[in-house]
Structures are given as C-alpha cells and as structure tokens.
Amino acid sequence: MxxxxxxxxxxxxxxxxxxxxxxxxxxxxxxxxxxxxxxxxxxxxxxxxxxxxxxxxxxxxxxxxxxxxxxxxxxxxxxxxxxxxxxxxxxxxxxxxxxxxxxxxxxxxxxxxxxxxxxxxxxxxxxxxxxxxxxxxxxxxxxxxxxxxxxxxxxxxxxxxxxxxxxxxxxxxxxxxxxxxxxxxxxxxxxxxxxxxxxxxxxxxxxxxxxxxxxxxxxxxxxxPWFWQEEYRKTPPADFAPSAEEKDYQTAYGLDDAQMYWRRVKMEELGGIWTFRREYPSSAEEAFHSDRPNALWERAGIDRARRHPADAPEMKRIVVAVDPAVTSGRYSDETGIIVAGLGTDGRGYIIADLSGRMSPPEWASAVISAYYKYQADRVVAEVNQGSDLVEHTLRSFDASIAYKSVHASRGKMARAEPIAALDARGLVHHLGAFPALEDQMCRFDPLQDAKSPDRVDARVWALSELMLAPRKEPRPMIWQPD
Known part of the structure; x- marks a missing residue:
C-alpha cells in the first residue's frame, strides 16, 4: 500500500x-x-x-x-x-x-x-x-x-x-x-x-x-421547528395580507411573508391547522398537542366547518362577548373576548378572538374597538364578578353602546353543551384559524375541569345570544372581512 x-x-x-x-x-x-x-x-x-x-x-x-x-x-x-x-x-x-x-x-x-x-x-x-x-x-x-x-x-x-x-x-x-x-x-x-x-x-x-x-x-x-428549512417558503401574491392569527404567529417566531404564505398554502393542502401543527410544528407543545378524549369539541369537526373570511355571508347580527378576568397581571386569567355573527344562512360564525391578559381599561378598550370595527349590535358581558363594575368600565369608554349582562346561573356543562351540539351539526364556522381558542375547546372537559376556559366561555355566551336566545327578527347587518 x-x-x-x-x-x-x-x-x-x-x-x-x-x-x-x-x-x-x-x-x-x-x-x-x-x-x-x-x-x-x-x-x-x-x-x-x-x-x-x-x-x-x-x-x-x-x-x-x-x-x-x-x-x-x-x-x-x-x-x-x-x-x-x-x-x-x-x-x-x-x-x-x-x-x-x-x-x-x-x-x-x-x-x-x-x-x-x-x-x-x-x-x-x-x-x-x-x-x-x-x-x-x-x-x-x-x-x-x-x-x-x-x-x-x-x-x-x-x-x-x-x-x-x-x-x-x-x-x-x-x-x-x-x-x-x-x-x-x-x-x-x-x-x-x-x-x-x-x-x-x-x-x-x-x-x-x-x-x-x-x-x-x-x-x-x-x-x-419547520421554519428552519430554507425551502419552506413561497413567494406570496401581491395582495397577500396576513390574518390576525398569522400576524401573531409571524411576530412570535420572526417569520417573513414568504414563510407565512407557504404555511397558509400547506395548511390548506393538509386540511386544517391541527394537521399542520402536528406535521410542521413550531414548538414541541404544538407537535404533541391532541384533543382531550372527553372534550366537548373535536378538532377534526372544527377544521371541517372552517371557512375563509372571504366566503362569509352577510351577517344578520354581530355581538362582542366578553368574559372579564377578576384580576390582571402576569399570572392572572385571560379575559375572553370573542366576536361572532349570525349569518343570513342561519349559521353562527366566529369572526375574531381578541382575548388575552389585560387590565380592565385594556379589555374595555378592546371590546369597544371591536364593537365599532365589526358593526356589532350588542356587547354581551359575563358579570359574575360584579355587574356594576363591568358595565361601568365599558361605559366609561363609551356610554352609548348596546349592552347586555349575562350570569352563569347554570353549570358550565349546561351552558356549553347546547353550543357544542350546534358545532357537531356543522352549524358554527370559524372564519379563519383561532389556535388558542381551538386549543381550549378541544381540551375542555366539563366533568373534569373545575373552571371553563375564558375564551370558550366568551364563545359560548356569544353564540348563545345569537343562536339560542329568543328574539325578534333584526335588521340585516353587512360585515366585510379584512
């Protein structure tokens, strides 16, 4: 050799x-x-x-x-x-x-x-x-x-x-x-x-x-994470506009529009956000996320009923529902804020999830802004923690809003089950993806959880007002998606 x-x-x-x-x-x-x-x-x-x-x-x-x-x-x-x-x-x-x-x-x-x-x-x-x-x-x-x-x-x-x-x-x-x-x-x-x-x-x-x-x-x-792949990007069209959920995701992980557009296209190919999160996770929590066996909602059903905002019908009614947190701070509960509409087709539509950890002035400002942005005809607020305080906080920003207080007099199972039944029949659609809300829905077991999640509560109140509460036929309202 x-x-x-x-x-x-x-x-x-x-x-x-x-x-x-x-x-x-x-x-x-x-x-x-x-x-x-x-x-x-x-x-x-x-x-x-x-x-x-x-x-x-x-x-x-x-x-x-x-x-x-x-x-x-x-x-x-x-x-x-x-x-x-x-x-x-x-x-x-x-x-x-x-x-x-x-x-x-x-x-x-x-x-x-x-x-x-x-x-x-x-x-x-x-x-x-x-x-x-x-x-x-x-x-x-x-x-x-x-x-x-x-x-x-x-x-x-x-x-x-x-x-x-x-x-x-x-x-x-x-x-x-x-x-x-x-x-x-x-x-x-x-x-x-x-x-x-x-x-x-x-x-x-x-x-x-x-x-x-x-x-x-x-x-x-x-x-x-998926976004480390150099090839996982796609040139977006000139009119590409990230949704609110996409903007939050983009900011959280520092992604550009080409990566976000690739994500959107891939999500459509896979049939929904749940499959995308499992196949192309951004965190270990996302990858391992699964529906709770006895949860009232299943992710597959949410994905099947999902609609693009551009496909939304005219809305007969729109409400902003809020479930205020008792305290505000780093470790406090979230304040649930959900915007929902009743379409001219008789179906319910989740339009926006504006929930988060907020002080009373912050959540009141968010509710009032949504009230006008989406041309809502009512704010629905859960007031178990003090009805006068919740209404006073909201009216300190705008005294003219149409307002209704609701009380959790029945158990969380009794409140949530009728709405879950509407979802199971395909009568409620999410206009886009709301990962945090959907995570809470698919993890919520009323028989095991001592407290219902704040986003879920706000969603239940909004849809109850739109689809379960008896009322006269209102005037049509037209909501145009962003």
Whole structure:
C-alpha cells in the first residue's frame, strides 16, 4: 500500500474528525428535485449535529430524542453520521429500524448511494451488499436496516449505533426500544438516536420526550421547528395580507411573508391547522398537542366547518362577548373576548378572538374597538364578578353602546353543551384559524375541569345570544372581512 504524504494525512485526518466536512466532500444524496448532490448540512441538520456532539463530549455517548417536522433531513443526517462512523472504525455495527417497509428500502438505498459515490480513497471494501445489509469485512463493521414489525428485530447482535426512525408510529414500540437498548452497551462512543414526527400526546416516544425535557431518562431532547428549512417558503401574491392569527404567529417566531404564505398554502393542502401543527410544528407543545378524549369539541369537526373570511355571508347580527378576568397581571386569567355573527344562512360564525391578559381599561378598550370595527349590535358581558363594575368600565369608554349582562346561573356543562351540539351539526364556522381558542375547546372537559376556559366561555355566551336566545327578527347587518 502506497504511503500517504503529509498533505494526504492532513486531509484524511480532517475527514475522519470533521463530519460536516466529510459529508460535503464524500457523501451524495438525492435532492428533492431528483438531482444527486453533495450532502451539505442544512440548518436543522447542523443544529442536530451540534446537540449530539455536545452530549458526546459531555457524557461520552449519545442518547437522543429528536422531534421534528416532515422532510427536514433528520433521517438523512443520522444515516450519514452512522455511515461515517462504521467506515472509519473497526468492529462496530449500526442498525436502523423504521416503521414501514418502504421507509426501510429508502434508507438502505440512501446508504448504498453513500457507498457508491464515496471517493475510493476513503471507501472501505464492502464484502457483503444485500437489500438489508452493508458489511465491511476488513473493518469487521457493518450497517443494517430493519422494519419494526416483529418483536425480535435488532436483538441478534451487539450494536454500537442504533437509529429508530419514526418511533411514534412503531407497533410494539416498547419491545423494540427495549431490545435496542439491550443490544447497545452502555459504553463510551455508543449512540442511540430515536427520532419521529409526532403521533399525538400518547405512546412511548411522547412519554420519553416528556421525561427528557424534565431531565429524566438520560436522553437529550432535540426539537427542530419547520421554519428552519430554507425551502419552506413561497413567494406570496401581491395582495397577500396576513390574518390576525398569522400576524401573531409571524411576530412570535420572526417569520417573513414568504414563510407565512407557504404555511397558509400547506395548511390548506393538509386540511386544517391541527394537521399542520402536528406535521410542521413550531414548538414541541404544538407537535404533541391532541384533543382531550372527553372534550366537548373535536378538532377534526372544527377544521371541517372552517371557512375563509372571504366566503362569509352577510351577517344578520354581530355581538362582542366578553368574559372579564377578576384580576390582571402576569399570572392572572385571560379575559375572553370573542366576536361572532349570525349569518343570513342561519349559521353562527366566529369572526375574531381578541382575548388575552389585560387590565380592565385594556379589555374595555378592546371590546369597544371591536364593537365599532365589526358593526356589532350588542356587547354581551359575563358579570359574575360584579355587574356594576363591568358595565361601568365599558361605559366609561363609551356610554352609548348596546349592552347586555349575562350570569352563569347554570353549570358550565349546561351552558356549553347546547353550543357544542350546534358545532357537531356543522352549524358554527370559524372564519379563519383561532389556535388558542381551538386549543381550549378541544381540551375542555366539563366533568373534569373545575373552571371553563375564558375564551370558550366568551364563545359560548356569544353564540348563545345569537343562536339560542329568543328574539325578534333584526335588521340585516353587512360585515366585510379584512
């Protein structure tokens, strides 16, 4: 074998020590457009690499849980990382376990592509290549792929590297993870990486992630938001105008209009905000969010009934309902403020959610502003905490408003159930997305919760006034969406 000169030794040493450099120089992947290109780490992959290397330096081993969105390159990163390790070390084995046969084939094809396109100088001889395995005999190292459909997968060998792909969707997840952990010794240099998109707030992956965030279980938790993907953006049309919900979201995460327009289009493709939040989360809470089993409302029903504001009919009546908080401050309850309308089609429409933590002058100002902005014909206020004070606060801003006070004389179940029944019949539509309100609706179980959420209460009062309270036929009112 020809001896390497000093320059070649330096090059080889860097390739062995610097994964990002090695990936860009030696590994090829199929890009989303179909071209075969060098593997240059994207923002999400760089972040994952940084977190894993940080743990490796700190503990001597990697035990990681990665929660991410669709098509962010997480699996590609882990395959490349393990390929790099098994082709540069002796006597090590990597095993990848996926949730579907198609996923197993795709991952194995990716690894074969790494091998076929790797420069000969840094490519060890493969002594066995099959549809499931790649073995480097001289190194006594290997790389294998399996599918999580039998209880014995991954138990046959001692492993140094284990990658569980889409763990939240595995059948028999507990058995597979237990088997993998038994196969990987608790030795320095070993790595266990479990990654997945969310399958809701249940199951092994969810529980492991919750434990990791609390510092339990020995795993580091890594979350990757969708908006780190450079390609997740779409040029908006000239008349693009973010909704109130979109403006709040945009401000919260520092996004530009191209990212927001991509989000809007993708949300329409997926059929609603709930699916988008699970598939393309901006936070771990969003990713794992799921409806409470006994909640009065289901997210799928809200999504089915959702309408675009431009499709709203003329409104016969519009009300602004307010459920004022008793106190104001950082940890106080929210004041619920909901604008709702009764369409000429006889259906209820949620027009705006203006709720938040506010002082009395702040919520009164918000209510009066909404009263005029939406041409409401009445303010409806829950006054359990003092009717005179609520009315006085509102009329101190505008004495001329049409005002009605309501009292929670019946239990929260009795108040909410008739409105939930209207929703179940498809008679109430949300004009756009109201994530905070919808979260409260789908988590509210009147039999378990001591207090009903403020946004939900305001929504119930608004729709009760519009759709349940007996009254004479009013004059038509026309509301034009923003």
């Amino acid at each position: 020809q001896q390497m000169n000093e320059k070649e030794r330096r090059i080889r040493a860097r390739l062995m020590a610097d994964f990002a450099h090695y990936a860009a120089k030696c590994l090829k992947v199929r890009a989303k457009g179909g071209r075969i290109v060098p593997l240059k780490l994207n923002s999400a992959q760089k972040y994952i690499h940084e977190k894993l290397e940080e743990q490796l330096v700190t503990t001597g081993r990697v035990r990681a849980l990665i929660l991410k969105g669709r098509q962010q390159g997480c699996s590609t990163y882990v395959q490349a990382r393990f390929y790099w390790k098994v082709t540069h070390r002796r006597g090590v084995r990597a095993f990848i376990l996926t949730h579907l046969e198609d996923a197993s084939r795709a991952i194995h094809a990716m690894v074969q592509r790494f091998y076929e396109n790797c420069p000969e100088a840094v490519r060890p001889l493969a002594t066995r290549r099959s549809s499931r395995e790649l073995v480097f005999g001289r190194l006594d190292s290997g790389y294998a792929v399996g599918t999580a459909k039998s209880s014995g997968v991954g138990r046959a060998h001692t492993l140094q590297y284990f990658h569980g792909s889409e763990v939240a969707y595995w059948a028999q997840a507990e058995q597979h993870v237990a088997g993998a952990l038994q196969a990987v010794p608790d030795e320095k240099g070993t790595e266990v990486i479990l990654e997945s998109t969310s399958a809701g707030a249940a199951g092994l992956f969810y529980q492991m992630c919750m434990d990791a965030q609390k510092g339990r279980g020995g795993y580091t938790f890594v979350f990757v």
